[in-house]
């Protein structure tokens with residue numbers, strides 16, 4: 001299995017989605033209750049003006065709604081114990097990336113977080129994975145490069161292929177290690193707009209053939225790569241992608257779970273034959289996150 005990293009369209013010669021081996025669908029979602037969730041410092045544009053502004057009781061109710069939505073869509077939810085002092089731990093997409101190797105081994109690549117306030121989250125999730133028999137992989141020590149897990153590395157639905165974003169939170173120098181850990185090729189995308197600081201804020205695969213993106217988040221070469229691979233590309237306008245974080249939706253089977261009110265995007269999803277389940281994640285959008293980053297997709301046998 002090749003572990004090539006593709007950065008430009010001309011490098012895709014010989015590559016086709018059809019030739020990518022199948023990758024099983026997620027079997028569970030890992031979530032972390034927002035017991036200690038708060039906005040304490042501004043790490044992304046959404047957090048500006050929101051320091052101390054989280055209504056924790058409301059956040060808890062919204063989080064339960066997201067958890068129920070995953071469950072109802074057919075994905076059982078596992079939980080990790082929240083750690084005091086880790087105010088962003090509820091965004092459990094970021095401190096790791098879970099997946100399968102070609103032989104079915106469950107591997108979690110651990111994140112190397114850009115912001116010091118998030119670094120201890122990684123240890124907590126490492127413990128969680130190890131206790132359940134996953135192999136964990138740390139990036140090579142001694143490098144200052146960062147990688148923010150499934151916030152910046154998104155599996156292609158049903159295919160052994162990763163889409164990886166860099167520019168704000170993750171460094172492309174880490175991608176070869178990630179490709180090797182999963183024995184999976186990577187298509188590398190450059191993010192150029194600080195409001196879309198993680199790949200999962202502007203790129204949401206809907207099916208094997210269709211993706212939802214916010215085009216202004218990417219450089220031209222990245223848009224070319226997306227258009228080359230996905231036969232169907234639908235776009236989120238600035239209002240839906242920004243204020244409503246519509247590209248941070250999560251698709252489970254044929255159901256898209258998405259922040260409520262992103263009407264243009266929900267209509268695209270309905271037109272593609274997906275079911276739409278709207279949830280309210282307004283308390284999490286204050287911190288720059290919505291449905292996708294409140295969970296980590298897990299693979300393989302039950303955990």
Ligand code: ARG
Pocket residue numbers: 043044047088091093094118150151152198200201287288289290292293
């Ligand atoms: N406040 C968190 C941060 O800035 C939000 C992370 C949201 N996660 C995501 N994958 N978009 O790190």
